[in-house]
Amino acid sequence: MGRKEQNAPDWYNQFGMNRHIDAKEVNMPASSVSNFNAKLSRIEKISVIAILIALKEFGGPTKAKLVKDRATEYDYYTQEERDATGNSGYGILDLHLQFAMSNLKRAGLLASPSRGVWELTDEGKHVNFSTFDIWDDVYAKSIPVWEAAKAKKKQKQKAAKKLSLDEETTNDITSEEFVNDIDEGEVWRKELLNKLQRMNPYKFEELIVSLMRKIGIKMEKTPKSGDSGIDGIGYLRTPELLTYKVVLQTKRFNKGQVTGPDISNFAGSISRHNADRGIFVTTSVYTKDAVERSRQGANLITLINGEELIDILYDNQMGVREKTIVVIDDDLFSED
Structure with missing residues (x-):
């Protein structure tokens, strides 16, 4: 099946x-x-x-x-x-x-x-x-x-308004049931994706280069112009004492997709820099043609889309951290 x-x-x-x-x-x-x-x-x-x-x-x-x-x-x-x-x-x-x-x-x-x-x-x-x-x-x-989750949320908003609670208190104090009923994962992910897409493009490049360093690639950002779209050049040393030259390209898209020709152009840049590997990072997604072209030729290209980028930022705690939520058990303090 x-x-x-x-x-x-x-x-x-x-x-x-x-x-x-x-x-x-x-x-x-x-x-x-x-x-x-x-x-x-x-x-x-x-x-x-x-x-x-x-x-x-x-x-x-x-x-x-x-x-x-x-x-x-x-x-x-x-x-x-x-x-x-x-x-x-x-x-x-x-x-x-x-x-x-x-x-x-x-x-x-x-x-x-x-x-x-x-x-x-x-x-x-x-x-x-x-x-x-x-x-x-x-x-x-x-x-x-x-x-039930929607009804509970409305009830709490109504209660908060009645008690004139400020926004910070309303957000931090909630019931355990409501916390468990919410897919908290998707709210912050969408917010973070929107922030990434609105970033200054040069700041975005700097962020990704810093991320590469965090995961173990010794990388330097390239000049703003004159490098065929390459945003970073670095070296990755493996536990087996092998060293690979890596080049990076980023695309901060508000809309649209990374296409096959984008990947082919990047592949050419990898060859011109005599690099072993390429990493392409976007806030968007890749077309099927782009994915297929990334797997062709001698220099394989790692593709990171917006969703994967969010995961990597979270795993490396770069600009993302978990906040402890104070939970009050309403049943214990029942007014009835």
């Missing part, structure tokens, strides 16, 4: 994908149910199944990036869906995959043992695809959790 060679049209007729749900019948908000019934929800429903299949194949806790990469390889998506981006350059498919993960988590099929890592719960491991139903097994469970 769910292998890459399976035909998407045959697959799509399974799992109750074409079911129409009546909001009155299920006693849920019409807006939430209408989203499930909408044609635009097709890609997200597909993503729910693709994520389950990918995690079953990995067999254990796996980084979200690897899970989503595996899911996008399946033939359930068109190439247009894989390449589509929003105005900010954010991958639309990636966004749907993240929503799918959130719904699977709220349905009890996925868990996150640590930030950025996902695994199947016991229930998720025992999913039977021959009887699996996208509504009964996922959305009928996840929608009420979404609605």
Whole structure:
């Protein structure tokens, strides 16, 4: 089930994908149910199944990036869906995959043992695809959790307003249930991506060169002009005492994608500098052609897109840190 060679049209007729749900019948908000019934929800429903299949194949806790990469390889998506981006350059498919993960988590099929890592719960491991139903097994469970979280948030905002709490207090004091119900990972990630895309381009280059140093590459930033688009040149020494010359190029995009010709031009710069490896970093994403060209020739090119850049910045604690949240147990201080 769910292998890459399976035909998407045959697959799509399974799992109750074409079911129409009546909001009155299920006693849920019409807006939430209408989203499930909408044609635009097709890609997200597909993503729910693709994520389950990918995690079953990995067999254990796996980084979200690897899970989503595996899911996008399946033939359930068109190439247009894989390449589509929003105005900010954010991958639309990636966004749907993240929503799918959130719904699977709220349905009890996925868990996150640590930030950025996902695994199947016991229930998720025992999913039977021959009887699996996208509504009964996922959305009928996840929608009420979404609605409960929204209601609790509104209740707390109302209480905060009534008590005239300042913004800082409101943000730092919250209930444990609400903290657990929020996918805090996506809020800060989008904010950070927006900040990266709005950076001064020269400051962005300096940031990435500093990041390269942090991960162990002795790199210097090149002059602003006259270096064929190369932003940094450095040397990486491995534990085996091998040294590689590395060149860096960055593209701070607000929208659009890095294309095949961009990568080919960079490959030429690698050769001109007699380098062994190239690293290309963007705040956007890469076209399929760009990915294919990065794997051709003698000098392989490492591609880092906006989502991967956020992960690397977080892992190296560069401009990103976790803030301890004060949690008050409302049940312990009940007024009733």
